[in-house]
Amino acid sequence: MGTSLRPAKFDAIVIGSGIGGLTVAALLAKLQHKRVLVLEQHFTVGGFTHGFSRKGKFHWDVGLHYVGDMGRGSTGRAVFDVLTDGQLTWQAMPNPFEKFVYPDFTFAVSTNPQRYQADLIQQFPQEARAIRRYFRDVKQGAFWFGAHTMIDLLPDWFAPIARLGVRHLGAIARQTTQHYLDRHFRNPRLKALLASQWSDYGLPPSQSCFGVHSLIVTHYLRGGWYPVGGGPAIAAAIAPVIERAGGKIIPQRRVTEILLESGTAVGVRAENAAHPEQEPDIYRAPLIISDAGAINTYLKLIPASYPLPVRQQIQSFPKGSSALTVYLGLKDSPQKLGFQGENHWIYATYDHEHMARLPFLPSNAPWPQFVYLSFPSLKDPLAQGHTAEIIVMVGYEPFTQWRQQAWRHRDQDYQQLKAHITQALIDFVETRYPGFATLIEYAELSTPLTVEHFDASDRGSIYGIPCIPARLNQSWVSAKTPIKHLYLTGADASSLGIMGAMMGGVKTAGLVAGPLGFFKTMATIMKEAKSMPPRSVQTVAQQSEEASHSYSP
Ligand SMILES: Cc1cc2nc3c(=O)[nH]c(=O)nc-3n(C[C@H](O)[C@H](O)[C@H](O)COP(=O)(O)OP(=O)(O)OC[C@H]3O[C@@H](n4cnc5c(N)ncnc54)[C@H](O)[C@@H]3O)c2cc1C
Known part of the structure; x- marks a missing residue:
């Protein structure tokens, strides 16, 4: 019509x-x-x-x-x-390309997997065997997760049989990451350290399958690249x-x-x-x-x-998680504070489950308890102004009350909440890296509603x-x-x-x-x-x- x-x-x-x-x-x-x-x-x-x-x-x-x-x-x-x-x-990103920053200890991840393994063993010598095994197991876990994603390439009559086979042989990929870590490691700090990249797949160890954890860990074993x-x-x-x-x-x-x-x-x-x-x-x-x-x-x-x-x-x-991102324009190069373009995963505790559960609303202080910090301008030879991004995982629910309001026309409460969140995230980084806040010229926050608006992904x-x-x-x-x-x-x-x-x-x-x-x-x-x-x-x-x-x- x-x-x-x-x-x-x-x-x-x-x-x-x-x-x-x-x-x-x-x-x-x-x-x-x-x-x-x-x-x-x-x-x-x-x-x-x-x-x-x-x-x-x-x-x-x-x-x-x-x-x-x-x-x-x-x-x-x-x-x-x-x-x-x-x-x-x-x-290629610099080497080390990731830093896991905990209150009493920072671990720099090398782009050489042997060095990464050796550095872990040096920090936790009493768990050397389990660490060696872990490096073998993540390869297996990633293989079985990958094999699972390929089942639908098989003819329809064979796919159910293959699914059963993968389920049986690839049990390593189907357990939770927490289950794997608890079974093989004793030191809670080491367990937390190995789970540091969980925001790369959006689920804390108790919820993620070890297959996806393995996929991400092995994906980054030789470092990171940026287009x-x-x-x-x-x-x-x-x-x-x-x-x-x-x-x-x-x-x-x-x-x-x-x-x-x-x-x-x-x-x-x-x-x-x-x-x-x-x-x-x-x-x-x-x-x-x-x-x-x-x-x-x-x-x-x-x-x-x-x-x-x-x-x-x-x-x-169950629904997937979303994120808050603060986009920062900087007056000066973050290299002045010693950053080289590596990622910083900053954690206030070793308890990822607690950090993932914390409601983000500012009244429920202390928040945040972890962030991911990255510097796009240090990774890109074409960048003109210096930039940083602070990201933290959140759910969608706290934002549902504004979902009917149009982008750029959301009410004062939403704007105030965004300003509060922005400040809280900057303050959190500032406590770890004093001087960071003075570099900032421009700040803008995206919420799960922003993600939903621009990507049309379900609940952001x-x-x-x-x-x-x-x-x-x-x-x-x-x-x-x-x-x-x-x-x-x-x-x-x-x-x-x-x-x-x-x-x-x-x-x-x-x-x-x-x-x-x-x-x-x-x-x-x-x-x-x-x-x-x-x-x-x-x-x-x-x-x-x-x-x-x-x-x-
Ligand atoms: C904050 C954040 C950080 C991330 N960091 C990394 C990282 O560092 N490294 C990494 O590897 N991955 C990262 N990811 C994940 C990665 O970006 C995604 O997994 C990947 O890009 C998804 O690609 P896709 O093609 O499946 O979907 P998408 O990129 O989501 O594309 C889907 C497209 O479909 C469009 N669309 C939806 N509905 C319609 C419709 N009805 N009509 C027309 N168009 C429609 C959307 O607008 C969108 O453009 C990150 C993601 C986010 C949001």
Whole structure:
């Protein structure tokens, strides 16, 4: 009724331009010569890899602070090189790249896993055996978690058998992280230290499965990398690959419904997010891929009239955590205080469970009890102004009272609460690093409502479906859906993080390619990546000079 009908000039439609969506779109374009339409509800593409600037000189990332396993020759690096036609440069973080900062003790994590292990043994010699075992076990845990995420690549008749096999053999990945740590370690400080990166997957040790803990730990065993130009450089480098094949990325197009005909996905209805009063558009294509997350896809985009038994399970599954982020513009280089670009995980106690449970409301002092501190400008040779970010995990509930109020039009109470939170987070860092507060020129806070608004993720969740042990039993956490020609991609189709969501994109592209498609896709990627000329450090420096205008207002 008055809706403009467009001819099907695309071979596939991808809902959402996060790293998962961009990956599948670029691979379909490059390896399968498909014209792909990517529809993004935000005005900036990239999903959690997008960034923003203030005052023309301060630039921040929203959901990318470091990526592991990006050394030359690694699988992740090969995929990124192919996706971006080698147009993206990765900058290694300094060594040590992480500092776990506890009240009486700071542990610096080396980019050399043997050194990391030796440093732990030196601090806790009485637990040397368990530490050696831990380094073997995280590799196993990561392997089994990874194996689990690949089950949906198997033919439907074989997947249940494989699931049983993985469940049996990969029991190590299914226990909670707390269970593993309690079983193998005695010293509570050591247990806490090994769980220090839990915000990287959003769940304290009692809730996370050891598989996801292992995945993250092994992901960062050789250090961290950062894309030159920041997170937005990723979408900027991938977009031409999609467009060259006749594809298109349209921002501010919010998909409101996946269109089904006889149980087959045939298109989407999308509204102009800037002008929702306008008539929606209908886009048709023989293949629909959603990067909008499992909850959005199953509960909001597939018509409610379509019978789906998994809906109830999805509705009742525990929700993922969100975060508060303070974006800081600095007057001067943080190097003046000794920071080199490494991450700082600052903890007020060794009790992660207590810290994770604390309600953040300022009346319930003391809060916060932990933060993650990072310095984007020290990682990016193109940065103009110096910046920092302070992040802390929170739930969504304390913010629900403002969810109906529009972005930038929320009431005074919300603004006051934000000001209070901002100050509390800065004060917490200041107690550990005196002088930090005097560096600050600009501060802005994002809440779970901000995340929900810009990423459209359910309740502002930052990692998608939470990696509790029960996630491993859910058939709907998969790239396949029960609907013909409809697939999922990104974090909920694989695993969380930039690398996890990107591999979700590779997986979906492989599934679409048919039997053994994933393995053929990976083989092509590895071959092409090998033939690419290495990017030299000089290129980074040259880019830094050439593109120094890239953050201008
Ligand atoms: C604060 C924070 C810090 C993080 N730090 C790191 C880190 O340092 N390293 C790391 O590896 N990972 C990190 N992550 C996690 C990582 O960013 C994500 O796991 C990953 O980017 C998810 O990618 P995705 O493609 O699955 O989804 P997303 O990036 O969430 O993309 C989904 C896209 O779909 C769009 N969309 C949703 N609904 C619709 C619709 N109806 N119509 C059109 N478009 C729609 C959204 O706007 C969004 O662009 C962090 C995340 C956050 C938020």
